[in-house]
Amino acid sequence: MAKLGPQCCQNAPTRIPNAGSGHVEKLGGLDAYVTGSPESKFAILLASDAFGFEAPNLRKLADKVAASGFYVVIPDFFRGDSYSPENQDRPLPVWIKDHGPEKGFEYSKPVIEALKSRGIDAIGATGICFGAKVVVELAKRELIQSAVLLHPSLVSLDDIKEVKAPIAVFGAEIDSTTPPELVQQFAEALASKPEVKSYVKIYNNVEHGWSVRYNVDDAEAVKAAEEAHKDMLEWSLIHVK
Template identity: 60%
Template sequence: MAGKQCCENPPTLDSSSGVGHVKEFGGLNCYITGPADSKFSVVLISDVNGYEAPNFRKLADKVAAAGFYTVVPDFFRGDPYVPENAERPISVWIKDHGPDQGFEDAKPVIEALKSNGTSKIAAAGFCWGAKVVVELAKCEYIEAGVLLHPSFVTVDDMQGVKVPLSILGAEIDQMSPPELVKQFETALNAKPEINCFVKIFPGVAHGWSVRYKEEDEHSVKSAAEAHSDMLDWFTKYLK
């Protein structure tokens, strides 16, 4: 079950943020940014706050600037989690938006990218989105994946992964505490055919990579480092 940390520091959503544009793609509204002629695509899968979070779109633009055609689908179909809605707590909201449905919805997006001329696809998932990426990685829909402060992911999931996987975790994380992330690493290391990279960021909490506050210098710096690690992983396995 999604914990309290999934709901902390919610962003103010802004559908106009970012330099890209929104259009229907693969059956979902998607924020799309980056060179349309790139053969290398990245799918970014959000946390419960959805695809309009300004920090998330800023990150999508950063990925695009590195040369990747970047797609951020609205897996929640205009219904992101709203902490202020006391009548619909996260435990109720998640029943309508399970990561299993996210995995099913991601498949047409992947197919649309392939039809669009993409030759290689990677995906990164944040909190809720990490579980979707794991499922994509089990079925080899992607060339590589990155999980950032994952939720709902299990050690058993790691045993099913079939593509290179990077896991970027937070020291202060109830959803995937460092000891669980280390278990993920052990499970991946038991599969020598699967390359992995695992890193715990000290002094930051669950969600920090996209929910950082600009005035929190340490979180901003750590988020930038995580973004750089993610881009390095994409570059290694796509280009």
């Protein structure tokens, strides 16, 4: 089973509460960063990694997806208590006991209902690292129309075998958390389920976290992240309808 290991939480982003062109509001009982036209009938739920919904690159991705016509939300599944590597008294194994992905899954349900109550017809979800486990649980129960997993953590082969919604899995070549060998097993399991549309890709020369925890001053890192963003968006445009 994939794990939430040290590589998950390298290159911690600087949290910027007011980053992005959207705003924060209450949605389904949680604070959430929302961006895009409220008139849209199609929504994307972004489930963050352990660093939470204030990460500027994540909000930049949300704004990019919103520019394609989606209403995008990033719920604060950690309720203001995202993981902080600087807090030596609360290492990752301790933090995750308070914020396991099963809580994120339960918190996501009222968020989805709130989106539906606003007239949203179809909802896709993209999970990043830790958030991928939340999204795969939604896909197993058909609570969303489409799923994307970006460098997932905690997602097992058994999880993938139970997925019922269309799903894309994007893995990193250099990843001790969910190594390419496990991603390949995901691909084989999905290939045996022709009734579930799927796409699996392993990106060369990138490490776990490359899609959101990249250095904005590193042109190659930005290019690699943007490739993943493009693939994620193309998948969502096809399947969230």
